[in-house]
Amino acid sequence: MRIKPLKPTEIYDGTASLRSFQRNMREIITYLEDGQVPEYRQVEVASRLLKGKAYTFFERTCGDNAGEWTLKRFYEKLYDFAFPIDFRTEQRRKLVSLQQKNRRVRDHVGIFNDLCNTAGMLDERHKVIFLWDSLDSVITKDLLRMGHTPETSSLEDL
Structure with missing residues (x-):
């Protein structure tokens, strides 16, 4: 059974809003995959869900040769354009x-994952160590009792 792909709802305007940028990108990727859009048309189709500075970026950067751009490269360059260099x-x-403080573990891990995704260049071991160091001592003591350590456990284990 085939269904018609749902059109994305997040129109990205080029502001330095990570949530808006990521939502637009996720929705576009799903839309393109569900619609089986050929790779050479993906950036062109994605541009329809841009406005303001983001659409201006598309026009000036790759509008005339959008078919030569990959979606990955386009979003990397759009990210570099929209967000401050630092x-x-x-x-x-x-x-x-980052410290857990009074947050539930699930909420803390969500914030942690968001930061990891935007910080870039972190390997799995560094992520485990950063997460471990950010958790309340009560939690890390329980993890130790369960046989976990930041040196040997995976993120999934924690």
Whole structure:
């Protein structure tokens, strides 16, 4: 059974809003996959859900030769255009200083994952160590009792 893909709802305007950028990108990718849009048309189709600075970026950067761009490259360049040059550095600073405090573990891990996704260049072991160091001591003591350590456990284990 085939269904018609749902048109994305998030129109990205080029502001430095990570949530809006990521939602637009996720919705576009799903839409393109569900609609089986050929790779050479993907950036062109994605541009229909841009406005303001983001659409201006598309026009000036790849509008005339959108078929030569991959979606991945397009979103990487759009990200570089829309976000401050030190955005990833700032996200890493937030990640290093992140503490669970009074948040539930699930909420804390969600914030942690968001920061990891935007900080970039973190391997699995560093993520485990950063997460471990950010958790309340009561939680890490329980994890130790269960046989987990930041040196040997995976994110999935934690």
